[in-house]
Amino acid sequence: MPQTPRAPSASSPTGLVGKENFPHKHLLAISALKPWEIRFLLDEAEHWVAVNRSSACKHDGRLAGLTQINAFFENSTRTLLSFEIAGKRLGADVVNMHAATSSVKKGETLIDTAVTLNAMRAGVIVIRHGSSGAVRLIADKVDCPVLNAGDGWHEHPTQALLDALTIRRRKGHVEGLIVTICGDVLHSRVARSNMLSLAALGAQVRVVAPPTLMPAAVECMGATPYTDFNAALDGADVVMMLRLQNERMDGAFIPSPREYHALYGLTPERLARAKPDALVMHPGPMNRGVEITSSVADHPERSAITEQVEMGVAVRMACLDVLTRSARGVEGWA
Amino acid sequence: MGMKGKLAITGGLLADPAGTELAPGTLLIEGDRIVATGALDVPADAEVIDAGGLIVAPGLVDLGVFRTDKPAFHFGGITRAALMPDQSSLLDDVGLINQATRSGKPDFWVHPIAAATRSLEGREMAEIGLMQRAGAKAVGTGRQWIADSGVMYRVLAYASALGLTVISHAEDAGLAGKAVATSGETATRLGLHHAPACAEAMAIARDIALVRETGAAIHFRLVTTQAGFDLIRAAKAEGLAVSCGISPAYLFLSDLAMSDFRTFARLSPPLRSEEDRQAALRAVADGTIDVITSSHDPRGPEDKRLPFADAAPGMAGAETLLALSLNLVRDGLLGMNVLMRLLAANPAKILGVEAGSFAPGHAADIIMIDPDAPWIVDSGKMAAAAGNTPFDRMPVQGRVRRIMKGGSFL
Numbered sequence: 001m002p003q004t005p006r007a008p009s010a011s012s013p014t015g016l017v018g019k020e021n022f023p024h025k026h027l028l029a030i031s032a033l034k035p036w037e038i039r040f041l042l043d044e045a046e047h048w049v050a051v052n053r054s055s056a057c058k059h060d061g062r063l064a065g066l067t068q069i070n071a072f073f074e075n076s077t078r079t080l081l082s083f084e085i086a087g088k089r090l091g092a093d094v095v096n097m098h099a100a101t102s103s104v105k106k107g108e109t110l111i112d113t114a115v116t117l118n119a120m121r122a123g124v125i126v127i128r129h130g131s132s133g134a135v136r137l138i139a140d141k142v143d144c145p146v147l148n149a150g151d152g153w154h155e156h157p158t159q160a161l162l163d164a165l166t167i168r169r170r171k172g173h174v175e176g177l178i179v180t181i182c183g184d185v186l187h188s189r190v191a192r193s194n195m196l197s198l199a200a201l202g203a204q205v206r207v208v209a210p211p212t213l214m215p216a217a218v219e220c221m222g223a224t225p226y227t228d229f230n231a232a233l234d235g236a237d238v239v240m241m242l243r244l245q246n247e248r249m250d251g252a253f254i255p256s257p258r259e260y261h262a263l264y265g266l267t268p269e270r271l272a273r274a275k276p277d278a279l280v281m282h283p284g285p286m287n288r289g290v291e292i293t294s295s296v297a298d299h300p301e302r303s304a305i306t307e308q309v310e311m312g313v314a315v316r317m318a319c320l321d322v323l324t325r326s327a328r329g330v331e332g333w334a
Numbered sequence: 335m336g337m338k339g340k341l342a343i344t345g346g347l348l349a350d351p352a353g354t355e356l357a358p359g360t361l362l363i364e365g366d367r368i369v370a371t372g373a374l375d376v377p378a379d380a381e382v383i384d385a386g387g388l389i390v391a392p393g394l395v396d397l398g399v400f401r402t403d404k405p406a407f408h409f410g411g412i413t414r415a416a417l418m419p420d421q422s423s424l425l426d427d428v429g430l431i432n433q434a435t436r437s438g439k440p441d442f443w444v445h446p447i448a449a450a451t452r453s454l455e456g457r458e459m460a461e462i463g464l465m466q467r468a469g470a471k472a473v474g475t476g477r478q479w480i481a482d483s484g485v486m487y488r489v490l491a492y493a494s495a496l497g498l499t500v501i502s503h504a505e506d507a508g509l510a511g512k513a514v515a516t517s518g519e520t521a522t523r524l525g526l527h528h529a530p531a532c533a534e535a536m537a538i539a540r541d542i543a544l545v546r547e548t549g550a551a552i553h554f555r556l557v558t559t560q561a562g563f564d565l566i567r568a569a570k571a572e573g574l575a576v577s578c579g580i581s582p583a584y585l586f587l588s589d590l591a592m593s594d595f596r597t598f599a600r601l602s603p604p605l606r607s608e609e610d611r612q613a614a615l616r617a618v619a620d621g622t623i624d625v626i627t628s629s630h631d632p633r634g635p636e637d638k639r640l641p642f643a644d645a646a647p648g649m650a651g652a653e654t655l656l657a658l659s660l661n662l663v664r665d666g667l668l669g670m671n672v673l674m675r676l677l678a679a680n681p682a683k684i685l686g687v688e689a690g691s692f693a694p695g696h697a698a699d700i701i702m703i704d705p706d707a708p709w710i711v712d713s714g715k716m717a718a719a720a721g722n723t724p725f726d727r728m729p730v731q732g733r734v735r736r737i738m739k740g741g742s743f744l
Contacts (some may be wrong), residue, residue, distance in 0.1 A: 050350070109639075109640070110640065110641065111635075111639055129641070131642070132525040132526055132595070132641065132642060132643065133524065133595030133643075134641035136594075137595070137640070137641060150524050152643070153525030153527075155525070189525060192522075192525055213520075213521040214524055215528075216517035216519075216530070217517070217522050218522060220519040220522065220523060
C-alpha cells in the first residue's frame with residue numbers, strides 16, 4: 001500500500017499537540033493543508049458524528065457568545081443549512097447574509113463588505129463566492145477565522161473533507177483506494193478540492209469527463225484523466241459523480257443531457273465495472289436521469305449520498321471548533 | 335519653443351540605434367533637432383554639456399500605452415508614447431484624437447492610435463483618414479481582436495493607402511472567450527477560466543494572410559508565444575510588412591506569477607508558460623521582436639483589489655521598462671544599440687515620427703542612463719498613477735539621470 005507523508009513525530013496518532021495539529025488561521029483551500037492536518041480534521045469530525053447520533057439534544061455550548069456570519073454571495077441551500085446547523089449545535093449565534101438582500105447588489109466592493117463584516121466583530125465568517133480567489137481576498141482583510149464554503153471553480157474544502165470522512169468510515173481507510181470522479185471537472189471546485197485531498201490521503205484518483213469539461217494539465221492536481229467512463233470505472237472502490245450545471249447543457253460543452261447520460265451517466269450496468277462493493281457518492285443536488293440513474297443514487301448499500309450530508313454537519317462542526325480554539329483560549333491553541 | 339543655439343553633449347557613451355556598439359562621442363543639437371553625432375569637433379559657439387560617462391541614448395518611444403502618465407514616463411526615460419484607443423472615451427473620433435495629441439505637450443509627446451472601428455466594436459470603420467489629419471500615427475484594434483475577417487481585411491487595405499500601420503491585438507476572440515489565464519497548471523490549480531495559448535497564433539495567422547492579400551503594414555503589439563513568433567519569423571522571411579512587440583512581463587514572468595490570485599499579474603494577453611517565456615527570450619535575441627513596450631496601464635485598487643477574474647487587466651510598466659530591458663543586455667541577448675532600436679528607433683519608424691534615433695534632423699529627445707544604478711521596484715512608491723506592478727520588490731539596475739525633450743532638459 002502506498003505510503004503517505006506523516007507528521008514529523010508519530011508516537012501518538014499524530015505526535016503533535018494543540019495548535020501544531022492545525023496551525024492555520026483560516027480554512028481556505030485543501031492545497032494549503034498537509035496530509036496529517038487533513039487527517040486531524042477528520043479525526044475531530046468523528047467525535048461530532050458520534051455526538052450527532054447519540055442523543056436527541058445535540059447542543060454543545062463551546063461556541064456560545066461567538067457570532068458566526070455565513071456570507072453567501074452565491075446561492076446555496078444545503079451548504080448554507082449545513083453550516084448553520086453546525087454553528088447552532090456548537091452554540092454560536094449564527095447570522096446569514098445573502099448577497100441578494102445585501103448591499104453587494106448595490107455596488108459595494110468586496111473589500112468594503114469584508115471590512116464591514118469585520119467591524120461587526122464576527123467570531124468566524126463562512127463565505128461562499130462565485131469568483132475564484134474571492135474568499136482569500138476577504139480573509140486577508142478580516143481579523144477572525146474565515147471558512148471557505150466554495151469560491152468559483154477554485155476550492156470547496158469542507159466538501160472534500162466530508163467526502164474523505166464518508167469514504168474513510170465506509171472503507172476503513174482512504175489510502176490505496178481507487179476513486180473515480182466523474183463529470184464537469186472543469187467548472188467544479190468540488191472536484192479540485194477532492195483531487196487534492198484524496199491524493200494527499202494516498203488514494204489513486206481518476207477523473208473522467210468529456211474533453212470539453214476537463215481542465216488543462218489536470219495531472220498537476222494528483223489525478224489521472226480519462227475520457228472513457230467505462231475505462232475509468234474499472235476496479236474503482238469509489239465513484240464520485242459531479243453535478244452537471246443546467247447552463248452547461250445547452251450545446252456549448254455537451255450536445256445534450258441525453259447524450260451526456262448515454263456517455264457519462266452512472267447506470268447500474270456501468271457501476272458493475274467498478275468493484276462489487278464500490279461506493280457511490282454525489283455532492284448534490286442531483287440531476288436524476290442525467291449524471292446518475294435513480295436506482296444507483298438510491299441503492300441502499302452502495303449509495304453514500306445521504307451519509308455525505310450527515311458527515312457534512314460533523315465536518316463543519318469540527319472546522320468551526322478547531323478554527324475558533326485560538327480565540328476561545330483553548331489550552332495549547334493560544 | 336524659442337530659438338535655441340547649439341548644444342554639444344560630450345563625455346558620454348553614445349548608444350546610437352544605428353550603430354553596433356557603445357562609443358564615446360559627441361551629440362550635436364541645434365534648436366530642437368539633432369545635427370550630428372560621433373567623433374566631432376565641438377563648435378566654438380556651442381554650449382557644452384558633460385554627460386559624465388553616462389550612456390547617451392534616444393528618448394524611449396513607447397508603442398502602446400493606456401494612459402498618459404507623465405511622471406512615470408519621465409522616470410522611465412520615455413519621451414513619446416503611442417496612446418491606445420482604449421480610453422474612457424474611445425479614440426474613434428477626430429476631436430478626441432486632437433485632444434490626445436495635445437495632451438502631453440510641451441514636455442511629452444502623445445501619438446494617438448486611432449480606433450480602427452467605431453467604438454472598437456469591430457463592425458464599422460472609424461474615420462481613419464480624418465483622425466490621421468488630426469494627429470493619429472497608427473490605427474489600432476485596441477485590446478481586442480476584430481473577429482470579422484471581412485472588416486479586418488478592409489481596415490488593412492484602407493489604412494495601407496493612408497500609409498498607416500495597423501496595430502493588432504493577437505487573440506482569437508472565440509477561443510479566448512472570457513478567459514483570464516492561459517491553459518496550464520496554474521490556471522487549473524486556481525480554478526480560473528483559461529484558454530489555450532494557440533489563440534494567439536490563430537489570430538496572427540489570419541492577419542498575416544490578410545496582410546499578404548492587401549500589402550498592408552501590421553504590427554502585433556504583444557506577441558507572447560512560440561507559435562506566434564514562428565509565424566512572425568516566416569512572414570518576415572517572406573518579405574511582408576509584419577512587425578511585433580512584447581512587454582518585459584512576458585520576458586521575465588510566466589503564468590506562475592498569478593499564483594495566490596495576484597491580480598497585478600492579470601494581463602491581456604494573459605501570462606504564458608515557461609516554455610513560451612523562453613521562446614520570447616530567443617525571439618528577442620534573434621531579431622523577431624521589433625519593439626519592447628511598457629504597455630503602461632496604471633490601475634488603482636478599485637480595478638485591482640478584486641477577485642482575479644473581476645480585476646481589470648494591465649500593469650504599470652513605464653518606470654520599469656528600461657531597467658528590466660537592460661537585463662537583456664546584461665544577459666548577453668542583445669547589445670545596447672540593438673536594445674535602443676527596440677525601445678526607440680523601431681517604434682518611431684512604425685509610427686512614422688522623426689524621433690527615436692540619432693539621425694540628423696530627428697527630434698532632440700535624449701536620455702542619459704546610468705546602466706548599473708541599483709534600485710528596488712516598490713509598488714508603494716511609484717511615480718506612476720498607480721503601483722500595479724507584478725515586479726514589486728524586485729531588485730533592478732539602470733536609472734535615467736537626465737532627460738531632454740526637443741532640445742531642452744526637463
